[in-house]
Amino acid sequence: MSKRGFASDNYAGIHPDVLLAISEVNVGHQSAYGEDEVTREFQQLVKKLFGRNAVGFPVFNGTGANVVALQAAIPRWGAVIAAATSHLNLDEGGAPEKMGGIKLWNVEIPKGDGKLTPELIEPELIDFGFVHRSQQAAVSINNSSEYGTVYSLDEIKAISKQAKKHGLVTHMDGARLSNAAAALGLSFRQFTTDAGIDLVSLGGTKIGGMAAEAVIVTNANTELGKRLVNDLDYLRKTSMQLASKMRFISAQLIALYSGKNPLAIELATHANAMAGVLDKGLRKLSKGNTKRLSLPGKTQANAVFPVMDKKLAKKLQDKWHFYDWNQTIGQYRLMCAWDTTEEDIEQFLRDVSEGLN
Secondary structure, three states: OOOOEOOOOOOOOOOHHHHHHHHHOOOOOOOOOOOOHHHHHHHHHHHHHHOOOOEEEEEOOHHHHHHHHHHHHOOOOEEEEEEOOOHHHHOOOOHHHHOOOOEEEEEOOOOOOOOOOHHHHHHHOOOOOOOOOOEEEEEEEEOOOOOOOOOOHHHHHHHHHHHHHOOOEEEEEEOOHHHHHHHHOOOOOOOOHHHOOOEEEEEOHHHOOOOOEEEEEOOOOOHHHHHHHHHHHHHHHHOOOOOOOOHHHHHHHHHHHOOOOOHHHHHHHHHHHHHHHHHHHHHHHHOOOOOOEEOOOOOOOOEEOOEEOHHHHHHHHOOOEOEEOOOOOOEEEEEOOOOOOHHHHHHHHHHHHHHHO
16 A cells, blocks of 8 residues: 555545446447447536536546647647646646647746736737737636636636637636635636636546546637537547547546536535645644745645745655645645545644654
């Protein structure tokens, strides 16, 4: 049995209900490549979650979802405006550029909260029609962000309004969309479709699934939406994200997102709450020890980002899995998952306390 830790919500296993869903559809023959009854059921679920004009495209992983979505969003000469700290830029191995041919226009985030704002985007909205510059065609935001912060409804609407003013497509990287929804207390539709988001990468793997993600076109009835749906059909195949046995991906997403109280929200609420407990405990321990331990940012979803001295961090990493984050300031990431327990946090805090003494 490997040691538990706070490295990533990807470290957690598959939720039993998701495993059961996979088993239940593993009966008989079903048409391949999305022409199965399970994927048709998922399409109806997408409409309930994101609006009656929404269409979903199940894919294998989050990087694939982002690359396929943004390929559809922009022309070959187009660029995507994103935070320099975004998953697109830092954690996808260059896939958007190398595999998708997507120019990323990365914006530095001075506050260190991982969030774009209209004020940060505005200086990049220049040189439209200038042939020597890759043309800005989309804006992509993470919700929740790579720093565990959550875009409010007003913040999303402001970015969407600005993007539409300049003819840009809006994309939300929702690898942790459930954590954002749980933190906001809003339905998925309220802070995506209704807030002006055109494309969503819907995450399932980090919240209890196994290789289960999807690209959502929120308004397939518009001119833009019709083009996105048409292009995604082909791009998903050429990007090697079209599953032959798609029913097994769709079944997982149905298990996570169906019902009046979706399992994904329940699990995200738990993960967020555990991060809150961890944050509170670390802040208590940091009192009188601020040179060795501090928490400069807010914990809004399921990630905590303490700043620790190297001696304390090394002692903890000898026992626990967690990642270095911003080493210019000695910052680390502690990620809570759907299966994080209070006992995990209590033991970790005890180890922090011992390390500080």
